[in-house]
Amino acid sequence: MSSLKKRFKNRAFAAGVNRDEVRQGAEELGVDLDQHFQNVLTAMQAG
Numbered sequence: 001m002s003s004l005k006k007r008f009k010n011r012a013f014a015a016g017v018n019r020d021e022v023r024q025g026a027e028e029l030g031v032d033l034d035q036h037f038q039n040v041l042t043a044m045q046a047g
Contacts, residue, residue, distance in 0.1 A: 004037050 026036035
């Protein structure tokens with residue numbers, strides 16, 4: 001998880017992703033960013 005968090009700070013990683021929208025989504029869901037990343041990764045792996 002720390003690797004993803006570190007990469008998230010690098011604008012070249014997932015350059016098309018609006019980081020403000022990701023943060024806002026986590027906030028709207030009532031979870032911190034780490035938990036949001038974990039939830040998304042889990043959903044992607046299950047899919």
